[in-house]
Amino acid sequence: xxxxxxxxGPRDSSEFIYLGDATLIDRPDPETASAQDWHDYAYLRDNPxxxxxxxxxxxAGDRSWLVVTRNTVTHEITxxxxxxxxxxSQGRSK
Amino acid sequence: xxxxxxxxxxxxxxxxxxxxGGITCTExxxxxxxxxxxRLGGEAACRERLASLVGTVPAAGKAELTGPFSAKWxxxxxxxxxxxxxxxxxxxxxxxxxxxxxxxxxxQTDAWSAFDLSGQRINRVLELLCxxxxxxxxxxxxxxxxxxxxxxxxxxxxxNANVRILGPxxxxxxxxxxxxxxxxxxx
Numbered sequence: 001x002x003x004x005x006x007x008x009g010p011r012d013s014s015e016f017i018y019l020g021d022a023t024l025i026d027r028p029d030p031e032t033a034s035a036q037d038w039h040d041y042a043y044l045r046d047n048p049x050x051x052x053x054x055x056x057x058x059x060a061g062d063r064s065w066l067v068v069t070r071n072t073v074t075h076e077i078t079x080x081x082x083x084x085x086x087x088x089s090q091g092r093s094k
Numbered sequence: 095x096x097x098x099x100x101x102x103x104x105x106x107x108x109x110x111x112x113x114x115g116g117i118t119c120t121e122x123x124x125x126x127x128x129x130x131x132x133r134l135g136g137e138a139a140c141r142e143r144l145a146s147l148v149g150t151v152p153a154a155g156k157a158e159l160t161g162p163f164s165a166k167w168x169x170x171x172x173x174x175x176x177x178x179x180x181x182x183x184x185x186x187x188x189x190x191x192x193x194x195x196x197x198x199x200x201x202q203t204d205a206w207s208a209f210d211l212s213g214q215r216i217n218r219v220l221e222l223l224c225x226x227x228x229x230x231x232x233x234x235x236x237x238x239x240x241x242x243x244x245x246x247x248x249x250x251x252x253x254n255a256n257v258r259i260l261g262p263x264x265x266x267x268x269x270x271x272x273x274x275x276x277x278x279x280x281x
Contacts, residue, residue, distance in 0.1 A: 007154040007170065008237075012225050015240065060240040062154075062169040082170065 003068060004080050008061060015060035021045045022053040022067045025087050049073050055083060103207035103266035112274055115281035117213035119273050122258065124178050126185040127202040132171040136196035140171070147192045148175060157236035157249050166236035166249055174202065174247075207266035209273055212256045218280040220257065223272060224248065242272035 065083035132140035157166035
């Protein structure tokens with residue numbers, strides 16, 4: 001499986017480490033979040049059969065975190081973005 | 095005053111040089127390194143100052159190797175700057191003075207060991223060592239990859255003829271063993 005790194009081009013998936021659901025980026029605001037928000041953030045995950053946004057770490061490469069959109073049925077990868085760009089577009093890490 | 099004897103990453107007093115089948119692996123023992131990470135909001139200013147230090151700020155997957163100070167891209171808004179001891183052996187302080195508050199600078203000299211691989215068709219060795227796409231490697235390419243389960247940089251000066259491999263210094267002997275084993279394998 002190849003992951004098309006947005007900066008470095010296609011790289012073998014053996015260079016990457018899989019973390020999981022990209023909703024980890026959406027950490028609740030510590031100032032306002034309730035216990036239920038933290039519970040949902042920590043434990044609840046969708047398990048789709050189809051496109052899934054997930055976090056991958058380019059461990060044997062440039063050490064960047066990526067948001068990879070992968071079809072869990074076919075393994076087709078339709079989009080690869082830098083996680084920091086995704087987070088910033090959502091107003092994080094300003 | 096301490097009277098200490100400097101040793102190289104492989105533990106000898108002189109850098110190790112091995113030639114096998116027309117390919118030479120040379121331990122590089124005079125390379126000072128510092129990492130540069132642009133600070134949030136200071137990225138543009140950091141690039142400007144880094145350019146005046148090294149020449150051109152290398153883009154993703156590239157290295158700038160023209161001046162006494164070299165730089166290679168290691169990640170978004172992050173670079174590794176190198177220089178020979180004879181030019182500047184307090185590299186972190188020197189780079190920090192040049193970049194000021196636009197970047198965080200960390201001394202990396204003793205974290206890495208370096209080996210120059212030169213000779214005819216060294217891609218035969220590299221293709222046994224790592225999974226870099228060698229057909230796309232040109233002069234000034236810099237890639238981080240796994241060699242012998244070690245996270246290494248492969249910096250190309252002349253395609254198929256001269257590359258520098260940086261690997262973790264604590265595993266210098268393992269990396270050197272992997273390189274020389276690959277060299278023997280392609281003879």
